[in-house]
Amino acid sequence: METGFVTFVIISIVKILVIVVILLMAVAYTVLLERKLVGRIQNRWGPSRVGPFGLLQPLVDGAKLFLKEDLMPTAVYRPLYIIAPMIALSCALMSISVVPFGANITYHGVDLFQITDVNIGLLVILGITSIGVYGIALSGWSSNNKYSLLGSLRASAQVISYELALGLSLVGVVMRAGTFSLRDIVNVQATHGLISWNFFGGFQFVAFFIYLMAAYAETNRAPFDLPEAESELTAGYHTEYSSMKFAMFFMAEYANMITVGCVATLLFFGGWSSPFGHLFDNILTGIAAQAVLPVFWFVLKVFFFLFLYIWVRGTLPRFRYDQLMGFGWKFLVPVAIANIVVTSLWMGILLPVQ
């Protein structure tokens, strides 16, 4: 009993460390991916000097941010100014804790590819991301700068408005799975490969596109990047931040992108399940293949969503503020509600009563 608890704690700590390190590396290389891809979209090379293909650029950037002077403007409200980037980053890193990365493989009774499987996993992610907006809101207010304040006001209004559509778009998936546990939601979709994924077989593609658009707005990414619109607000809410405090906002933004990619993968694209279902289970029997292949599929799908993020950023112009609000309230929310009604009617008529 006692040794079992000790192994549980040790394995959990190792697991958390590994996942956080991988997540931070992924964040660093997503930045490089974005710079390269946007570069190619704009017909230029992007970073190419540091290391082969510019692959060492993130490390150099990190070193630069560490070594820069950490400026503290005189008129800021100090406690909130310091705590705001911490809120943003810690919320962004915490939400990864309920995401299952691979098949359910246990070692000494501890799940290897998920930090923790809770019954309300999806709600935990929604809750943590809804707390994360305080980082942006407080940073703008405490900076004592008009641009920052405008940026954070925009961010709060935008996040509140789009959170509604985001939450409603996930209801269809939850109804189909009958649970909030992310692992169970994936298991429901893992039966027949591609055709049992919620996007294809579950006819939740409307919900998926609503989720995608609302999530882009939640993470303040183009075309919804009004809180940090460079051409209007210099840099928006993080205008007054420098050095590692700025880097924390930056990392939070990219970690949130990765979380959105993970949630989209888990809810609509079958999570770690293979698109071929159990077709090749006879050939790939080794424990390594059983453990590694799901992680491969998961990473591939998340990478696709990160690519999509950057593609959209390089393609679409920014919304105007009234367009943003109108789009969220007058289009996304009604369509999300219609999706719930249609899904429940479909389930009520076609599926047998349990």
Place this chain on the structure above:
Amino acid sequence: MHLALFIVFGALCVAGALNLLFQRHPINSALSLIVVMSSLAVLYLLLGAEFLAAAQVIVYSGAIMVLFTFVIMLLNAGAEERTHGSKMAYIAGIPGAAILVSLLTFIFLSNRGSFAQARIGDYMVTTRDLSQVLFRDLLLPFEVTSVLILIAILGAVALARKEH
């Protein structure tokens, strides 16, 4: 484990509530209220109401309090001025509070027997149980409450409407 968490978050909840009253700047008070709401969510979780805990964080800490801070930031509210308060507050408030506290203590102590069996961590209310109670057994009160909220929204719209 449950007891330790209960003590920590109960203390945090009370400390946040006291800080809310003592802080002079509205944004600090709002942040203390967020701490109170979030600690309450942990207390719900300890009582086994996981859905309620998540809803508490999403709705209260994540949405309503964001609106609070939004309004405070929008109006750029400054630090409030200290007043000595009205005499009535001292005359009626302190005895009132004392009576309330002693009444509650008396009720809790005299009914100690019925609390004795219930321990933190005994119950686990799944979302399925909650939805069955809410949408099957108590459907009518639930729907009536939603109509009530609709009335409030209509009232707000009527008040905010510009006269042409």
